[in-house]
Amino acid sequence: MKALTTLFLLLFLYSCTSTKSTIKNINPNAIRPKVVNNAFVISEYAKDSQYGYDADYPINIGPLYDTQEEQNIAFFFNALEGPKGEKIVYQKTATCCPFPSDTHGIGAGTLSIYEVVLEGTSKKISLYFNIYERGQIVCPKGLNIKKQ
Numbered sequence: 001m002k003a004l005t006t007l008f009l010l011l012f013l014y015s016c017t018s019t020k021s022t023i024k025n026i027n028p029n030a031i032r033p034k035v036v037n038n039a040f041v042i043s044e045y046a047k048d049s050q051y052g053y054d055a056d057y058p059i060n061i062g063p064l065y066d067t068q069e070e071q072n073i074a075f076f077f078n079a080l081e082g083p084k085g086e087k088i089v090y091q092k093t094a095t096c097c098p099f100p101s102d103t104h105g106i107g108a109g110t111l112s113i114y115e116v117v118l119e120g121t122s123k124k125i126s127l128y129f130n131i132y133e134r135g136q137i138v139c140p141k142g143l144n145i146k147k148q
Helices: 002-016 066-078
Strands: 088-100 108-118 124-130
Touching (some): 066 088, 066 108, 066 124
Antiparallel strands (some): 088 108
């Protein structure tokens, strides 16, 4: 049964995958930040207000195995805080937007959508993550880099 489910998922991704990626901020030469105290060392802010907030400008933290997503997403959020120092609470809410990818064994990847809430507020934002491609990892607009 598991093999049948996997086959169905692969066929679904293949049939839904565009022949051309719309992701604009992939950089195969980008260097993943160091990890210190379970957090990425992020030193720059996004110049583009779409970074992370738009499926065409996701936060590219790959290439990673699917099993590494949770840990690397935690490294990312552990490096950030709200604009007034609020703690970030996050959870994965969806997967979307299939695209072709040479870094994944099946030739396709999807984006993960994380809902973000700043502790003490009811404001929610959604950020898009790509674990299959590499890109510069910076702080999205509206959030701050924690002092380490």
